[in-house]
Amino acid sequence: MNKLYQIIASKAQAMRNCEDKGNTEWQARHKQDIFDLVKELLPSGSGFDSGTKIDLDYCTDTKLVFNTSYHHMNDNGMYDGWTEHGIVVTPSFDGFDIKVTGRDRNEIKSVIADYFYTDLSQVIE
Secondary structure (H helix, E strand, C coil), X not given: CEEHHHHHHXXXXXXHHHHHHCCHHHHXXXXXXXXXXXXXXXXXXXXXXXXXXXXXXXXXXXXEEEEEEEEEECCCCCEEEEEEEXXXXXXXXXXXXXXXXXXXXXXXXXXXXXXXXXXXXXXXX
C-alpha cells in the first residue's frame, strides 16, 4: 500500500520513461491514470469549484506540481472572487513538503496546504 503522492510520482516517472523509450501506448495509459487519480482524489468542490489539475510539464523526479483555484465567500455567504494557486510537492525526510503559491487572500494558502496534505497522504490499495 502506497500513499497517493507516491503513486502519482511513480506513474509520472513511468510516463517519462515510456516517453523516452517511444512507448506511446503505455505513456498514454500512465498519463490517464494520473489524470483520473487527480480528478477523483484531490480537492474538488467546497471552494475548489474548478477542481485540481496536475501540470505534468513542470513535474520532475523531485517535485509534483498541481494547479487549482479557490472560490472565496464574503461574510454574507456570497461568492466574491477567485484566487489561483500552484501547489508544489517535494520529498522530505518525513514524507513530503507542500508549497502553495498565489495570493494569500483570507489566509487561504494554509487551508489549501492542509487539504492537499490530507488528500495526498491517503493510503491507496
